[in-house]
Structure formats: C-alpha cells, structure tokens
Amino acid sequence: MVNWPPYWNPKNETLPKEQLRALQLAKLQRCVARAWQTSPFHRRMYEAAGVRPESIQTLDDIRRLPFMTREDWMDNQADKPLFGDLVTRPRNEAIRYHLTSGTSGRQPLRVLDSRKDWSWIGEQWCYGFWGFGVRPTDTVxxxxxxxxxIGFWGAHYCAEKIGCLVLPSGNMTTEGRVKQLVEMEATVVCATPTYALRMAQVAEHMGIDVKRDGKVRRVIVSGEPAGSIPATKRLIEEMWGAKCGDTAGMTEIGTIMIFECDKQPGGTHIIEDHFIEEVLDPETGEPCDYGQRGERVVTSFGRGFIPLIRYRTKDLVMKVPHTHCSCGRTGDLYEGGILGRVDDMKLIRGTNVYPRAVEAILREHPEIEEFQIVLTRVDNIRDEITVQIELRPGFPDADWAGLQSRVGTDLADNHEGLRFNVERAAEGQLPRFELKAKRLQDLRNQ
Amino acid sequence: MPESNQRDLLGHPMTADERELLDLYRRLQALSARDDLPPCALMNARQAMVMLWNACTDLDLIFEEPERE
Structure with missing residues (x-):
C-alpha cells in the first residue's frame, strides 16, 4: 500500500505566498515577452497600450497590461480566419482542435493546442483529481x-496519467451509463451537476439504487455553477452516497483553474502556480478585496499556442484566503466556486434575480426533479417570472398545492418579496441536459 | 551528468531528483529536435518529452515552450 501525499505537487501547492508571487512574476514576465514576440494580436494590443515586456517589473504591473476579451478574440478570428493572428504557431504544429459551445448566438471560438499544451491541460486536472482523493486504484x-x-477531455487524460481504470461512456444512453458504471464498479463519476442528478434519477426509475448497488465514492462535477450550490451538492451526495467535488474551467484555457479539495471547504482552490486569477470590479476594473464579489480575470501560463493574458471571463466570484481551508494548500479559494455570470442577473420588477440563487432555493425541495425559469412581459410593460416544476415520480397530487405554496414563499422571501408564479409541469415535459443546462428562457423581447 | 549547482526558478538549489528529471527532459528535447530518427522513436520521444516538461514545469525547474514537440 503506497502512502501517497495528499497533494499532486507538494512543492508548489504548499509554497509560501511570497514565493508563489515571485514564481508568478517570473512566469508572467516570460509569458508577456513570448506573446510580444510571437503573437501579432498581442503585440498590437500592447503597443497600443504603451507597454512592453520590460514594463512588467512587479506583479502589480500586470495592471499595465490591457484586458483581452472574448469579443477581441472573435473579431480577430473573423478578420483573419480561421484562427486569427493571436496564435503563436502554424496550425500544422497543433494536435488538437476544440470549439466553445457558441451559446447565445455568438460565433464559437476556435482553439488549437500543441502536444505540450494538450499534456498541460491534463496536468491541471491532475491537481484537482488528486486533491479530491482520486488515486491509481480508482475506476473513473x-x-x-x-x-x-472541451468538457472532460483533459480529465480523461488526467485519469489515465494517474493510472486509474477509465470508462469513457461516449454516446451511451443514460440507462446504458447507469448499467455500466454499476457493473464495472466505478468509484468515481465525472459529469455536470445536472447530469449527475439525472443519472441518479434515471437509476431510480430503473430500480437501481446507485448508493446500494454501486461503488461510487466520488462525484466530480464541472461545467455549471451548480457544483458549488450547497443544496445541489447535498442532493448529489445523498443520491450517490458519495462525496461531490466541484471544479471549473473554460475552453479558452482548455482546462480547469480551480478545484475543490478533499476537505470540502465550501470553495475551490486556485491553481496559482499555473494561473494568475485577478478579481476585479466589472464596472471600474479596480481590484476587489478578499470577500468582495467581482469578475475573474485570468492569465494562463500553460497554453503556448494561444497566449491568454488578462482575459476577462465575466465569471462572478469571491476570493477568500487559503487559510479558509485546512488542507494546507496555499492557493486561495473562490468561496462558493463560480457564483454565476456578471451578465446573467435579470431585473424583474425592480428586483435582481440570479438563476443560481433560484436553483439554490429549488434544490432545497427534494420533491423537485427538474425545473425551468421563464421570463415573460405582459402588456408590453409588466415582467413576470414563472418557475415550471417537474416533480419526482410518485409525488402525491394532493400534496402539490402545499409544495407550490412553500416554493413560492421561499422564492419571494429570498427576493425582496418578488412574486414568482409556480407551475407544475407534466412528467417528462421539461428538457434534460448532459452538458451545460439551460434552465432560463427569457421571452420578454419576443 | 547534471550539474550539482543548478537552481530552480525561485533560486533554490535543485535536489538530485530534480536535476535528474531536468536532465532527462533536456535529453528528450534533443531527441525530439532530430529528423533522422524513425517515426516510432521520434514521436514517442516527443510524447515522453512533453510529459517530462510537465514534471519540470510543476517543480519550477523550467518555464519555456519546448517548440519542437
């Protein structure tokens, strides 16, 4: 029996903060110098801002660098198809191609990775998997x-690197997946939070109790903020009889930059030796203190094909010191993981509504199997918010009125008294999701 | 043999294990840049090289793009 350390990289994961900052500065200087030399996109951007690689003398000098946005990237690709001139190498030196999901009608981003980039992508997942207790004896x-x-691609190669037995379920049906993970005695399941719940629900419908019949001890989720919503996480843990750990990443960096450790501190550690994560006021661009909500702005040290320096993510986060967790890592945490999107707040009759907050309330009611939030405008003036609820099979009809009232009250109490319409949907009526769930329909401008 | 006075990115002396990892990476990097090896040797050397690149980068021994991978 090997006595493994709890850290994937004990040297850097416990590095004293001042040394971590020195390491970040050394990497940032080289990253900016390389972007200046090899990416015409970055060179133009820096010249326009009046900065040069030698302008970066301290870590605070990162603020002299201009932001990079998704819109900049899309425009660059449109101007110089297919990949723009932000790429640093010719496409024939890449071994991987991926796309963003292209939601909201936007043009998807096209990304390329070299052999080294692709390997680094898997490596970042290793920090997360190992930190959450995945070991070579696991079946994932x-x-x-x-x-x-991009989804779990990097995680797949991470699990192989760790030495786990990997079960790739590809195009299997949900029923087929449930059967296989029970039959093969999977000990770790990776899915979106929504789909982790869905698989457990389908298993119930099949007469399989994954808690009793399976061997799963860890559920690793990604792709949606729900992985750090306490009620959602609790529900996943109850249904699977396993610990649920959150991770978050993005196609633009190709991998994860935060993960929840085995101590489950209610937040996700930042992999600070491979990323600089700034939290800024989305309006002013000024840095937020610990405990203040702001937009995360990421600088990645790993993807060589496409430099990502001060990229505005629009993710809403709240950074807290590493001491909020007892695991010994010196990487700070995002309390509550990704809290949502800077631009996903909806204004309903003067009240701010965040889809994540609505989900957190609905998941407190285990009778609810699936839901949708629908925004409409009545008489061209009055906004209405309706929550459509699909109940778990076997829920007694006679209990619906009571549940409807309780849900409506809970939602209103948490939204300054805002009235929510709560409607019951028929069984199987609402959409189910394998990747990112879309549970909000804004029909107000249609 | 790797030099015993090598230092990592933070200026710490490298351990014997770190020096050995870095030496292996440099040797694989040199193999990866050759064009006279059979494909089975070259591509596997490149694959091994990027794996060692990860170990050396994680341990702060290097911060560079290998370029010929």
Whole structure:
C-alpha cells in the first residue's frame, strides 16, 4: 500500500505566498515577452497600450497590461480566419482542435493546442483529481460525449496519467451509463451537476439504487455553477452516497483553474502556480478585496499556442484566503466556486434575480426533479417570472398545492418579496441536459 | 551528468531528483529536435518529452515552450 501525499505537487501547492508571487512574476514576465514576440494580436494590443515586456517589473504591473476579451478574440478570428493572428504557431504544429459551445448566438471560438499544451491541460486536472482523493486504484466513469466541446477531455487524460481504470461512456444512453458504471464498479463519476442528478434519477426509475448497488465514492462535477450550490451538492451526495467535488474551467484555457479539495471547504482552490486569477470590479476594473464579489480575470501560463493574458471571463466570484481551508494548500479559494455570470442577473420588477440563487432555493425541495425559469412581459410593460416544476415520480397530487405554496414563499422571501408564479409541469415535459443546462428562457423581447 | 549547482526558478538549489528529471527532459528535447530518427522513436520521444516538461514545469525547474514537440 503506497502512502501517497495528499497533494499532486507538494512543492508548489504548499509554497509560501511570497514565493508563489515571485514564481508568478517570473512566469508572467516570460509569458508577456513570448506573446510580444510571437503573437501579432498581442503585440498590437500592447503597443497600443504603451507597454512592453520590460514594463512588467512587479506583479502589480500586470495592471499595465490591457484586458483581452472574448469579443477581441472573435473579431480577430473573423478578420483573419480561421484562427486569427493571436496564435503563436502554424496550425500544422497543433494536435488538437476544440470549439466553445457558441451559446447565445455568438460565433464559437476556435482553439488549437500543441502536444505540450494538450499534456498541460491534463496536468491541471491532475491537481484537482488528486486533491479530491482520486488515486491509481480508482475506476473513473466519464459521462461525457467526447465531441468538439472541451468538457472532460483533459480529465480523461488526467485519469489515465494517474493510472486509474477509465470508462469513457461516449454516446451511451443514460440507462446504458447507469448499467455500466454499476457493473464495472466505478468509484468515481465525472459529469455536470445536472447530469449527475439525472443519472441518479434515471437509476431510480430503473430500480437501481446507485448508493446500494454501486461503488461510487466520488462525484466530480464541472461545467455549471451548480457544483458549488450547497443544496445541489447535498442532493448529489445523498443520491450517490458519495462525496461531490466541484471544479471549473473554460475552453479558452482548455482546462480547469480551480478545484475543490478533499476537505470540502465550501470553495475551490486556485491553481496559482499555473494561473494568475485577478478579481476585479466589472464596472471600474479596480481590484476587489478578499470577500468582495467581482469578475475573474485570468492569465494562463500553460497554453503556448494561444497566449491568454488578462482575459476577462465575466465569471462572478469571491476570493477568500487559503487559510479558509485546512488542507494546507496555499492557493486561495473562490468561496462558493463560480457564483454565476456578471451578465446573467435579470431585473424583474425592480428586483435582481440570479438563476443560481433560484436553483439554490429549488434544490432545497427534494420533491423537485427538474425545473425551468421563464421570463415573460405582459402588456408590453409588466415582467413576470414563472418557475415550471417537474416533480419526482410518485409525488402525491394532493400534496402539490402545499409544495407550490412553500416554493413560492421561499422564492419571494429570498427576493425582496418578488412574486414568482409556480407551475407544475407534466412528467417528462421539461428538457434534460448532459452538458451545460439551460434552465432560463427569457421571452420578454419576443 | 547534471550539474550539482543548478537552481530552480525561485533560486533554490535543485535536489538530485530534480536535476535528474531536468536532465532527462533536456535529453528528450534533443531527441525530439532530430529528423533522422524513425517515426516510432521520434514521436514517442516527443510524447515522453512533453510529459517530462510537465514534471519540470510543476517543480519550477523550467518555464519555456519546448517548440519542437
């Protein structure tokens, strides 16, 4: 029996903060110098801002660098198809191609990775998997479709690198996945939070109790903020009889930059030796203190094909010191993981509504199997918010009125008294999701 | 043999294990840049090289793009 350390990289994961900052500065200087030399996109951007690589003398000098946005990237690709001139190498030196999901009608981003980049992508997942207790003896089931969306691709190679037995479920049905992960005695399941719940629900419908019949001890989720919503996480843990750990990443960096450790501190550690994560006021661009909500702005040290320096993510986060967790890592945490999107707040009759907050309330009611939030405008003036609820099979009809009232009250109490319409949907009526769930329909401008 | 006075990115002396990892990476990097090896040797050397790149980067021994991978 090997006595493994709890850290994937004990040297850097416990590095004293001042040394971590020195390491970040050394990497940032080289990253900026390389972007200046090899990416015409970055060179133009820096020249326009009046900064040069030698302008970066301290870590605070990162603020002299201009932001990079998704819109900049999309425009660059549109101007110089297919990949723009932000890429640092010719496409024939890449071994991987991926796309963002292209939601909201936007043009998807096209990304390329070299052999080294692709290997680094898996490496970042190793920090997360190992930190959440995955070991070579584990059998890891990936509920993931293996398409052009980056999803769990890096996690797959991470699990192979660690030495786990990997079960790639590809295009299997949900029923087929449930059968296989039970039959193969999977000990780790990777899925979106939504789909982790869905698999457990389908198992119930099949007469399989994954808690009793399976061997799963860890559920690793990614792709949606729900992985750090306490009620959602609790529900996943109850249904699977396993610890649920959150991770978050993005196609633009190709991998994860935060993960929840085995201590489950209610937040996710930042992999600070491979990323600089700034939290800024989205309006002013000024840095937020610990405990203040702001937009995360990421600088990645690993992807060589496409430099990502001060990239505005629009993710809403709240950074807290590493001391909020007892695991010994010196990487700070995002309390509550990704809290949502800077731009996903909806204004309903003067009240701010965040889809994540609505989900957190609905997940407190285990009778609810699936839901949708629908925004409409009545008489061209009055906004209405309706929550459509699909109940778990076997829920007694006679109990609906009571549940409807309780849910409506809970939602209103948490939204300055805002009235929510709560409607019951028929069984199987609401959409189910394998990747990122879309549970909000804004029909107000239609 | 790797030099015993090598230092990592933070200026710490490298341990014997770190020096050995870095030496292996440099040797694989040199193999990866050759064009006279059979494909089975070259591509596997490149694959091994990027794995060692990860170990050396994680341990702060290097911060560079290998370029010929």
């Amino acid at each position: 089931f990936f509920a993931f479709s293996y398409g052009s969306f």
